[in-house]
Amino acid sequence: MRVLATIRLAIRALRRNKLRSILTMLGIIIGVGSVIAAVSITTGATKQVEDRVASLGQNVITVFSGSFTGGAMRGGWGSAPTxxxxxxxxxxxxxxxxxxxxxxxxxxxxxxxxxxxxxxxxxxxxxxxxxxxxxxxxxxxxxxxxxxxxxxxxxxxxxxxxxxxxxxxxxxxxxxxxxxxxxxxxxxxxxxxxxxxxxxxxxxxxxxxxxxxxxxxxxxxxxxxxxxxxxxxxxxxxxxxxxxxxxxxxxxxDFTVRTQLEIAQAMTATSKVMSVLLAAIASVSLIVGGIGIMNIMLVSVTERTREIGIRMAVGARARDILIQFLVEAVLLSSIGGLTGIILGISASPAAKLIAKILDKFEITPDFLAQFASWPTYTSYTIVFVAFFSSALVGIVSGFYPAWKASQLDPIDALRYE
Amino acid sequence: MNAVIQLDDVHKIYHTGEVDVHAVRGVSLKIFPGEFVALMGASGSGKSTLMNMIGCLDRASQGFYLLDGTDVSKLNRDELADIRNLKIGFVFQGFNLLARTSAAENTELPMLYVRHHLQSHERRERALKSLEIVGLAQRADHHPNQLSGGQQQRVAIARALVNQPALLLADEPTGNLDSQTSIEIMGVFQKLNDAGITIVMVTHELDIASYTKRTVILRDGKILTDEPVKNRLIAENELQKLRAAQQAVQLA
Known part of the structure; x- marks a missing residue:
């Protein structure tokens, strides 16, 4: 079967159960959306820190004197008269x-x-x-x-x-x-x-x-x-x-020589750890979304056993059936992925806009004002990574149900009530 | 003339649990082009198993099977799928149409799986031609739930014909239909057969079998009798008789 015809077939199958398809996508939408939002926010924070470090001056080296010790009291860096x-x-x-x-x-x-x-x-x-x-x-x-x-x-x-x-x-x-x-x-x-x-x-x-x-x-x-x-x-x-x-x-x-690079690294280390952590948490929801797709595809295969039987009886090969269901799963996940990307990117500007509007009425909630003030930075890399991982989730979670469908015995499938 | 179907001492054994079920025990059968055969038998006689083997949905355990000159007893799953696609048209008891899909698209289904790709307008054309043969061209865009049982079965026949197969296989095609519609459907089959299409049909109704040309009766996985139909019924005549009788009832 041709690619275009297969995609058309899959879109039609998904539209037949609109609500179910949307709910299934929701898992991926939330997963991808939160990955994008989390990475954008932490990248924004890292960038802000880097900018501030750069504002200290470029290629700066600082020599501190040692610590002053008088009796039991120790004075900290820069206090010793050295x-x-x-x-x-x-x-x-x-x-x-x-x-x-x-x-x-x-x-x-x-x-x-x-x-x-x-x-x-x-x-x-x-x-x-x-x-x-x-x-x-x-x-x-x-x-x-x-x-x-x-x-x-x-x-x-x-x-x-x-x-x-x-x-x-x-x-x-x-x-x-x-x-x-x-x-x-x-x-x-x-x-x-x-x-x-x-x-x-x-x-x-x-x-x-x-x-x-x-x-x-x-x-x-x-x-x-x-x-x-x-x-x-x-x-x-x-x-x-x-x-x-x-x-x-x-x-x-009795002195220390520090470079600004060391300071910058120390300052951005936290936000980099945060970035990895947040992205890891967000990708868990992507996995959960994938499980949702697998679940729905398994249900779909069972429901459509007869259809599979009919298709096999009129000459569909195992591969035709496998591809049909795989395309459905990938379509579910990638449409969800695209929506999630759009939502994730627009989350911060949307919050800013809402905060601005609410500000006019002087009722901006604290958390919203804070969220709106966070700097965000969305790189193309993360958008591509998010899209392809959502498609990958579709392939991985759709493969087993599709394989199961393709391995049905046509006689049993035709008799299935 | 070469036979469309040539079965040679075909056996089918199911290995289910402790006991092996010997469903078909040595059937030899030749069916020639233009024949219209009814396979009959009580349930458990092996007629469905035989039908599945003839339809290349299942393979024989022993013996060999020549379909339209091809030995299909050793083919793998994919090769069998191709044979079903090009050489066999199926008509089922339960119609087996795809729901929420128009009659024309249902008819196009086998063409989707043809190895060399057909343009969509080409598929549509062929589907419409096929629907015209069964007298449903005007209903091409109706969905199955908008069609009567007889009409649905006509769509199924149109689908079976669309790849111009060597053989039309019907598994209790009138099982879900009332008697008048059954006769109408048999009329469609008779018309197709007159046009030269070979038809093999499974049925357990004697009166339906009498519309065919040859009856093969199975018992316990073997052929019991194999004889031509005497007193063959012609669907058109029977329908006329039926209508006359209905008119008589209304007049009275």
Whole structure:
């Protein structure tokens, strides 16, 4: 029998039991739909994390000082007074290092414009915006000269601007940090929240020398931010930095050198595990859908025993019967698969739309708002995989019933009541 | 002339549980083109088993069977399916039409399984021609549930004829029909036979058998008698008589 004729025959057989066919498909629809939705959501989450990691800057290597131990108290990474600005100078000589910035961090209350605000004061070098891939919105970055002269200059993050200079351009004005006036030379572009949910714009940059000598009055830095020339050179730069610092610290490993790649991997590991888990759970429903198809096909074969007998009596070979039922099963599963794909892809935009409409009436339920805000990403790969696995489910679950049908004895089948 | 059916000492033994059932015990039979044979016998006489073997639905345990010059006793399942498709037309007691499928599509069914593919318009044409032969061309698009028993059996006959088989096999074709419709159906068979089609029919009704040309009676798996029909009935005459009688009743 020809392919087209067989498919037409199968469509007709499925339409004869519309409700049953739809209910059988529902299993596959839900299975495929949930696989698509689950993978889209977790892929979206992974992508978001990756984007945020990328927003930290490209090819960034961070050197942390060791942990400070005073009595029984241990201070955590960056608390030990072991990293010096001179370490930073030494790192700058390592090949493939394009930018270095010693970092001093401290939270302080700042005053300006008759307002005050508690924010993160970062002591950095002029290389910092380059390392962090962070542009200046207005004004400019402070210079090496400012670092050498321990200048009282500052660059503000957008949040600080919003809090202390609402609706004003702060460049040229003054803020007071620990009662020391700092002249504002520039404002950073808004960068948003980082991986840990902290507002990156809630910060003030000052030369690290000024931070060390005027604000915190200390001789060590918390960390050193380094940018490698290329992604390929990261590993070499990491090793070289480690060696240079080991020599400088007389062989004592009182620091750690981390690459951004390691941080990114750690951050996306969770969502990747989630992705695999969710997809695994969703594929269970696909298997359940397959069992549903097998069940219905077995019922169908029993119901249509006489039809099979008639077809065999007029000359259908075993293979003709096998193909007829197999095509029915595959049609069931692949139509279900297609519907599931459409549903799975449209689930997130649909939720967003509903949330938007409900928002107008201010009755959006929390869970819906949350679901609507999830980033989703549907790759063609997963759509193809989902479609072909639904077709495969049809073949696997339809094969036994179809084989059973094809092996019927025509005499018995004709006599079947 | 070569026989359409040539059975040579055919046996059929069913191995069911402890006892072997010897359903057919050495039947030899020759049926020539243009014959119209009634196979008769009580239940258990082996006539159905013989019919299944003649129809290539089943194979003989012993002996050999030549159908239209082909030895079919050694063929496998698929080869038997092809023989059924091309050389044999089946008509059953219960009509065995596909439900919710039009008369024309039912008639097209055997053509779906022909090895060389036929275009759909070609199939439709042949189906309509076949329906015309049994006088049902106007009902081509009716579904079986819209047709009377006699009409359904005509569709089944049209289906049996559509691949121009060498042999038409009918298994109690009038078993589910009232007497008048039975005579009508026998009329269709007689017409086909007059046109040269070989027909073998299983029946247990003597009056139905008397429309055929030759009666083979089986008992205990063997042929008891095999003789030509004396006082053969002609369906057309019988129908006229029946109508006259009905008219007489109405007049009275």
């Amino acid at each position: 990293l010096k600005p001179e370490d930073s100078d030494a790192i700058a000589t390592v090949s493939n290092v394009v930018a270095v910035s010693p970092e001093v961090r401290d939270r302080d209350q700042i005053l300006a414009n008759g307002l005050n605000w508690n924010t993160l004061i970062l002591g950095e070098s002029p290389d910092y915006p380059q390392i962090r891939n962070w542009n200046i919105a207005s004004g400019g970055m402070f210079s090496d000269q400012d670092v050498r002269s321990v200048g009282k200059v500052a660059v503000l993050g957008q949040t600080v601007v919003d809090q202390l200079f609402p609706g004003e351009n702060p460049v040229g004005q003054t803020i007071r940090i620990r009662d020391i006036p700092f002249k504002i030379v520039g404002v950073l572009e808004p960068k948003g929240f980082n991986l840990f949910g902290q507002d990156q714009d809630d910060t003030v940059l000052v030369p690290y020398t000024s931070h060390m000598k005027r604000i915190d009055r200390r001789t060590f830095v918390n960390s050193i931010q380094v940018e490698a020339a290329t992604a390929k050179s990261i590993e070499q730069v990491q090793n070289d930095i480690n060696n240079v610092l080991l020599t400088r610290h007389r062989g004592e490993q």
